[in-house]
Amino acid sequence: MVPDATFTSYYGRPVVKASPWKNDIPAYFFLGGLAAGSSLLAAGADITGRQELRRAMRICALVSVTAGTAALIHDLGKPSRFLNMLRVAKPTSPMSVGTWILTAFGPMVGIAASAEVAAVLPRPLQALARPVTVAARPAGLLAAALAPGLASYTGVLLGDTATPAWHAAHRELPFVFAGSAAMAAGGLGMMGTSVAQAGPARRLAIGGVLLDVLAERRMEGSMGISAETLRVGRARLLMRTSRALAAGGLAGTIALGRRSRLVSLLSGGALVAASACTRFAIFEAGQTSARDPRYTVAPQRERIDTRIGQ
Amino acid sequence: MRRESFAAADPALDTGWTEAPPRKGFFTDGSICIGCKACEVACKEWNGIPEDGLSMLGMSYDNTGALGASTWRHVAFIERRGPSRSGGFTALPMVTDISGNDHAAAVDTAMHWLMSSDVCKHCTNAACLDVCPTGSLMRTEFGTVVIQAEICNGCGYCVPACPFGVIERREGPADARNVGVAQKCTLCYDRLSEGMTPACAQACPTQSIQFGDLDELRDRAERRVAELHAHGVTDARLYGADPNDGIGGAGAFFLLLDEPEVYGLPPDPVVTTRDLPEMWRAAALAGAALLAGAAAAFLRSR
Numbered sequence: 001m002v003p004d005a006t007f008t009s010y011y012g013r014p015v016v017k018a019s020p021w022k023n024d025i026p027a028y029f030f031l032g033g034l035a036a037g038s039s040l041l042a043a044g045a046d047i048t049g050r051q052e053l054r055r056a057m058r059i060c061a062l063v064s065v066t067a068g069t070a071a072l073i074h075d076l077g078k079p080s081r082f083l084n085m086l087r088v089a090k091p092t093s094p095m096s097v098g099t100w101i102l103t104a105f106g107p108m109v110g111i112a113a114s115a116e117v118a119a120v121l122p123r124p125l126q127a128l129a130r131p132v133t134v135a136a137r138p139a140g141l142l143a144a145a146l147a148p149g150l151a152s153y154t155g156v157l158l159g160d161t162a163t164p165a166w167h168a169a170h171r172e173l174p175f176v177f178a179g180s181a182a183m184a185a186g187g188l189g190m191m192g193t194s195v196a197q198a199g200p201a202r203r204l205a206i207g208g209v210l211l212d213v214l215a216e217r218r219m220e221g222s223m224g225i226s227a228e229t230l231r232v233g234r235a236r237l238l239m240r241t242s243r244a245l246a247a248g249g250l251a252g253t254i255a256l257g258r259r260s261r262l263v264s265l266l267s268g269g270a271l272v273a274a275s276a277c278t279r280f281a282i283f284e285a286g287q288t289s290a291r292d293p294r295y296t297v298a299p300q301r302e303r304i305d306t307r308i309g310q
Numbered sequence: 311m312r313r314e315s316f317a318a319a320d321p322a323l324d325t326g327w328t329e330a331p332p333r334k335g336f337f338t339d340g341s342i343c344i345g346c347k348a349c350e351v352a353c354k355e356w357n358g359i360p361e362d363g364l365s366m367l368g369m370s371y372d373n374t375g376a377l378g379a380s381t382w383r384h385v386a387f388i389e390r391r392g393p394s395r396s397g398g399f400t401a402l403p404m405v406t407d408i409s410g411n412d413h414a415a416a417v418d419t420a421m422h423w424l425m426s427s428d429v430c431k432h433c434t435n436a437a438c439l440d441v442c443p444t445g446s447l448m449r450t451e452f453g454t455v456v457i458q459a460e461i462c463n464g465c466g467y468c469v470p471a472c473p474f475g476v477i478e479r480r481e482g483p484a485d486a487r488n489v490g491v492a493q494k495c496t497l498c499y500d501r502l503s504e505g506m507t508p509a510c511a512q513a514c515p516t517q518s519i520q521f522g523d524l525d526e527l528r529d530r531a532e533r534r535v536a537e538l539h540a541h542g543v544t545d546a547r548l549y550g551a552d553p554n555d556g557i558g559g560a561g562a563f564f565l566l567l568d569e570p571e572v573y574g575l576p577p578d579p580v581v582t583t584r585d586l587p588e589m590w591r592a593a594a595l596a597g598a599a600l601l602a603g604a605a606a607a608f609l610r611s612r
Contacts, residue, residue: 010386010574011369013376019470020479040604048608077464077479077490081444084463088445091590092583095467096443144604148597155596156589160441160582161470167582170589174596182600186607203607211599290470297571300578 007301009293016162018290024075026283029154030184030276031068032102033177035061036151037185037204039109043144044200046137053201055116056192057185058140062113065106072102094157101149108143112136151181158286164296165226165289169282172219176282179215180275182208187249187271190257190264198264202257205271209250212278213243226295229285238284242277245270321434325449333453334502335524336511336562337531340426340573341538341546343518349383349427350374352513356498357382360486376574377428379480382495383510386573388424426573427510427519430455430476430495431550432561433581438468438477438492440583446492453524453561454497464490473557473579497562524561531565543567549575556580 009015019025042057044050073082086103090096115136118129126133152174159170166173186205190198220227230239252267289295322330353359362380367373372387432454439447439455446462449455457477468477469492477494480486498508506512511521520527528551538546545567550560556579570577 008569008571010388010572011367013574015475015571015574015576016473017378017469017475017478020466020481037600037604040600041607044604044608075466077466077492078462081461081463084444084446084461085465087461088443090440090443090445092440092586093443093467094586094589095441095465099443148601149593151600152593152596156586156593157467159589160586161467162437162473162579162582163470166470167585170585171592174589174593175599178596178600182603200604200607204604207603207607211603286470293571293574296576300576301571303578 007294007298009297013293014291015293015296016164016290018287019161019163020077021075021283023280024071026279027276028068028071028075029177029279029283030180031064031071032154033151033181033275033279034184034188034272035065035068035105035109036147037181037183037208038064038188039105039112039140039143039147041185041189041201041204042109042112043140045197046140048200050197050200052197053189053193055119057189058109058113058116058136060185060188060192061109061143065102065109069102069106094153094160098150098153098157101146101153105143105146105150108139108146111139112143148178152178158282161286162296163286163290164299165223165229166282166286168223168226168299169219171222172215173282175215176212176219176278179208179211179213180278183212183246183249183271184208184275187268187275190253190268191272195258195261195264198257201268202253202264205253205268206250209246209271209274212275213246216278224299226285226289226299229288229295230281233284233288235281235284235288238277238281242274242281245274245277249274320453321449322451322453327449327451330451330453332523332525333561334497334522335432335453335527335560336429336497336508337520337522337527337565338427338429338562339518339520339531339534339565340424340567341534341543341565342516343385343425343427344516345371345385345387345423345425346515347374347385348513348515349510349519350381350385352509353383353495356501356509357496358487360480360483377430377474377476377478377494379478379493380486382429382493384428386424386426386428388568388572389421390424391421424567424572426564426566427514428564428573428575429510429562430497431474431557431563432495432497434553434558434561435581435583436557437471437473437581437583438494440581440586441467441471443467450499450502452497452499452502454499454502455561456496456499457492457494459488459491459493462491464492466492468492471582473576473581495562528563531563534565538565556584 038057038061045054085099114132155173155177158166186201189201249267249270252263256263359380370387370389377384436455446458480493511519550563553559
């Protein structure tokens, strides 16, 4: 089971190419997940009559999806050609699928958030904003329906590459990212809402931490030697930071989340930061695994040896 | 997304071309490559590819290093101490001391060279083409994989998707064509359309790079391997010629004299999209879990 430590390469040069993506991409993964989780909390708050939570989460969803989309466009080699993404719809391309989800999701959270802004306008203007106010609930529910896809497709996007650490994690990445999204949005809900209204945010955050941690453990178990890349360099630091923040945030939320506004604020912040660290750690690990030919060659050689052995 | 058979019969017809000439490809025979790099030069000249580094890599006669956005042919050049295992190819006396004092000792230390010209494989199941979100990457009537540079928006997804590390986003020089856009070998689409041979194959002085109908090239390669084996070159093997491999067979395949990884090639490449249905199922489950979790978070009374 342990792969051969000796492997051959062409003068130690990489076999596959690392993605040309910069920090924009893991930042987008984080912001997209945050937006998705926020829209779910907003929709739930809307239905159950939690005005304060609804308002905070609608605004947060719009801000994060806008920032995320900006990061995505900024990372393109030709940002002016962003709209070429909408020439085709390809189920074989997770990026194409994700772009279409994002394209539908963005305007929906835009409408829902506009209604919150309209509500604080002077009275004469409120009449003008009436269509937005009416459309807010259906738009918010539509966004929530798209949110699970938005939160989990990014795991498929990374898994669907020849980058050793990402591809080896392709079964678990969508779960890690869905958990991470719940953790981030729950944390932000705790920060932006009074403790009385933040109950669903706390519960979503706790569930998110559990899903994220369990899926991540399982992922490391199935990654083979490429799991090493999560335990070296920047990825190691990010992963450790993420774990510590998630553990602290979880403890604070469970112990004092219902009583202390300050602890809610701190715990929520820790969970948001933990989610960001996870995304950057996994991104970093993949880049490392692509640059070292061992992670490409050794598992493939092992696969061949197993086939021959049979 | 679902293919009838993983090893597609004719990728051009499968893609929707109604009339297509026989699938075209390269057979690169590493046993007769002399490492002259005429293919690299011809490719650069014909395709107007910008300069991408003139540094010394200090590893062998190869200062090109790897395929990339502005290197569409790359001659791997492996220098090894010790005689070749099977014989049958270059075994040279090595000069270890340039002062000339130690020639007699040096002759005892034989070395051998391995050379082979690498290129885009034009996979039957091409990951770059599958993951491209703009439709810039396309399958031509010749069964090859080509980028439409004016459509590509430089998202970079094809770069980590390629199991061979071939395709890359061109990052410079600033005044070059197609900067910010993914670039790779086109199998000289323009020349093929005029019934011409691709520039690298045309320039190859030993016919190590052979261009033609893929079926015919595969037959020729089988005969060549048998011939080499008969001459005692037992290390000779084909790479990328099997339609049942992880990429459904390459349009550009190779005859190698050692394991693929020695030449910088992955020993068992698999198109990543083969696992995509499984990934979408995982995403659907993960999304459902998130939705259920969010709903449950609101179920309890405050």
